[in-house]
Amino acid sequence: MLPQLEKYFRTERLPHIWCPGCANGIIVKSLVEAIDKAGLDQDKTVIVSGIGCSSRAPGYLNFNTLHTVHGRAIAFATGVKVANPELNVIVVTGDGDGTSIGGNHLIHGARRNLDLTVVLFNNNIYGMTGGQYSPMSPHGAKATTSPYGNVERPFDICNLVTASGASYVARGNSYNTGQLTNLIYKGLQNKGFSFVEALSTCPVYFGRKNKMGKAPDMLKWQKDVCITKEAASRMTAEERAEKIITGVLHHEEMPEYTELYQKVIDKCQGGRA
């Protein structure tokens, strides 16, 4: 571990629970690098998660940390941030946690443009329960609950969150950590609802079942399938079809919830005095 990052970890809580080859640790490192770059005060930063593999991350991180129930991380985080807007609030969630049981909270957090930074670890599967298909599993993918191939279609979660009103939406992956760190950093800088989909890998449950090779092969798959928004703009629709577009997908300054609510308080209290 880089010495300058060690202070962000509860080293006594390591090693982590993630399986060998899992990319969640890579994403956590990018998150911590982004926090370091943004210079967030550890005492004034809260990391909130739901339930699932990625949601165990806060336990390893040396901040105020809140490991909640399945799917509700953004709802808990909403209470933290609204009650004390001085705190930096970061949500760590997975694709099962954040897009399925937590889907409603995700779109409403985005709609309010509450100043949260949500990092969604997308490994396309429910890992902690042993490999069931998630709303982010590709059509046709094998899982313990889709033995004949996934009948359902996955979300384009970045499009969904953008349409719901988030002010910053980006996608990165665990292969290109420099880009991912930067995308999370920009999310932390944005005053409003920031959403970063971070493609992770699950070699044990997703990769093995779908014959994607070993952990390095899955990272290589990410390298091959992911293209930047800029590169995509130079490709034909046919060339783009099988690709996953990364980078800042949406960024628009708009009024933030706690600032708007403070105006209500000021008006009420001003009116009374």
Next chain:
Amino acid sequence: MTVTNINAKLMQGNQACAEGAIYAGINFYAGYPITPSTEIAEVLSERLPQVGGKFIQMEDEIASMAAVIGASLTGAKTMTATSGPGFSLKQENLGYGMVAETPCVVVNVQRLGPSTGGPTAPAQGDMMQARWGTHGDHPVIALCPSSVQECFNLTVKAFNLAEAYRTPVLLMMDEVIGHMRERVVIPEPGDLEVVDRTKPEPGTQDYLPYQPVDSTLVPPMASFGDGYRYHVTGLLHDETGFPSNNADVMGALVERLHQKIERGLEKIIMVEEVNTEDADVVIVAYGAVARSAQKAMKLAREQGQKVGMLRLITVWPFPEEAVIKVAEKAKALIVPEMNRGQIKEVVQAAVAGKAEVHGIGNSNGDIVTPWQMLDKIGEVL
């Protein structure tokens, strides 16, 4: 306390509950509209920003309960209010609040169920849900107001108990109480006790968020942002807050959650006894039904029947001692409820044959009337 026209107001129970929360120092309310509790949200949406607090209407009941816990961890005094179906939805996060020892107040203005039931029909059918609605094994504190004044006072009390014991506290109202209008005297600041949670001593270096420091077994609670950077989880955990699968650690936490409430029973349990000294029959009642009981007792006494009333203000933890005490003197206890006998069964278990226990149960959306009680008294005597 001097009562003037300024501090005496005509108020609805729900409104009094909201004003009681303001008196107790509420900083944050999250809720989702549901009849017959909605006026609590409506009043607080107006009142909270006036006192610098925050109101947010969440996307659902589950989110409201989650937000209330999140806000409490920053040091805020928090509340949510709902009715039957919403109360069911809150249960998972209510259990989280119990295990993570997060103070908050949850109001359930009960309506007729099951399911969507009778939205504006009164009931007391959620008393057992209040006790055992979450999964797992934990104690619970639930208070039942019988007047609009008590909606105010017991809301303050509910906040105090939540802060003192680091736990969610339930205020189990019913539709009659929530929507009835009565004269309420708003106490001056200082008239009612207002309790704030104990924080760690400033400069505490080795703060353990789940380690009790005195015989109350309630650990001091630091707010997120105070500089202690601790971990909160719904998993069973040790005194550091970090999860453990060790049977001793898990068992010790569950045991302490129970013990901290048991050690506080004297301060938590509230009952009102009227005419029980010489009573042959004692009506054991709570919430709106206690008002009918009061009337029935008066009418029965006028007819020369020795009838008393034991009103359960705290229903959970169950006031077992008070019930046993009246049962030892009386021939029979009558437990009228707007349900099929949820508390009657608990009374019966507590009394263990020391007196006859008869229930009157209305599950049709009607309050139990004094005349139903008089009929029963006639049968029993």
